[in-house]
Amino acid sequence: MSTIRxxxxxxxxxxETEALTKSxxxxxxxxxxxxxxxxxxxxxxxxxxxxxxxxxREIARHVAEAETRWxxxxxxxxxxxxxxxxxxxxxxxxxxxxxxxxxFEACQFLMDYLKTSAPFWKQEERGNARxxxxxxxxxxxxxxxxxxx
Amino acid sequence: MKLLYFAWVRQxxxxxxxxxxxxxGVKTVSDLVAHLCARGGGYAEAFADVKRVRAAVNQDHVGFxxxxxxxxxxxxxxxxxxx
Numbered sequence: 001m002s003t004i005r006x007x008x009x010x011x012x013x014x015x016e017t018e019a020l021t022k023s024x025x026x027x028x029x030x031x032x033x034x035x036x037x038x039x040x041x042x043x044x045x046x047x048x049x050x051x052x053x054x055x056x057r058e059i060a061r062h063v064a065e066a067e068t069r070w071x072x073x074x075x076x077x078x079x080x081x082x083x084x085x086x087x088x089x090x091x092x093x094x095x096x097x098x099x100x101x102x103x104f105e106a107c108q109f110l111m112d113y114l115k116t117s118a119p120f121w122k123q124e125e126r127g128n129a130r131x132x133x134x135x136x137x138x139x140x141x142x143x144x145x146x147x148x149x
Numbered sequence: 150m151k152l153l154y155f156a157w158v159r160q161x162x163x164x165x166x167x168x169x170x171x172x173x174g175v176k177t178v179s180d181l182v183a184h185l186c187a188r189g190g191g192y193a194e195a196f197a198d199v200k201r202v203r204a205a206v207n208q209d210h211v212g213f214x215x216x217x218x219x220x221x222x223x224x225x226x227x228x229x230x231x232x
Contacts, residue, residue: 048231049155049156050155050231051153051205057208058210079232090232091232111232114231114232115230116229117229118229120230120231121156121227121229122230122231123156132156132157133230134230135229135230139232
């Protein structure tokens with residue numbers, strides 16, 4: 001079972017992990033990653049734009065791949081869009097499995113692909129200055145290591 | 150076809166989407182970029198450094214050698230920066 005949501009509103013990490021495990025007794029591990037807006041370098045706000053339709057499709061494709069690679073019982077991915085302030089949550093990837101290794105690895109796999117393939121773009125605000133964030137090669141490398149020969 | 154632009158590609162072109170009848174001689178994403186560039190202005194600016202632009206056809210990431218058809222949805226955008 002997987003849930004993918006793109007939304008303006010904030011999310012509740014514990015309510016989302018609770019929903020993943022509710023009324024099940026076979027889940028031994030939930031790994032949840034939450035990404036926040038970092039307010040360093042004088043950042044005052046960040047605006048996230050996405051490609052509706054393709055975003056959900058790209059994420060679903062990688063969730064399906066994660067499900068073939070690890071024995072997963074549930075995945076929840078929430079990504080916020082719109083204008084966010086430092087300290088606000090941007091993204092949640094929560095993965096449930098019977099054991100921790102699968103949960104940790106699948107969570108990291110999904111996050112790495114979210115950063116390099118899901119069509120989101122960040123624009124940073126520093127006072128009156130606005131600047132689009134450049135993609136990082138370190139993110140490409142992080143996703144690269146999951147590629148199979 | 151439907152064309153979509155995102156992030157700074159959208160800003161340079163000055164619109165988020167438009168309809169276009171497949172121009173004669175346009176077979177690939179690369180041909181389409183050349184056609185749009187020839188319009189000059191914001192289009193030429195958006196595609197000035199084509200290595201900085203990515204494309205999707207019908208919501209799948211593609212290379213610039215991908216084929217485009219008249220009923221396709223083609224999007225242009227910078228490398229993604231979500232998460």
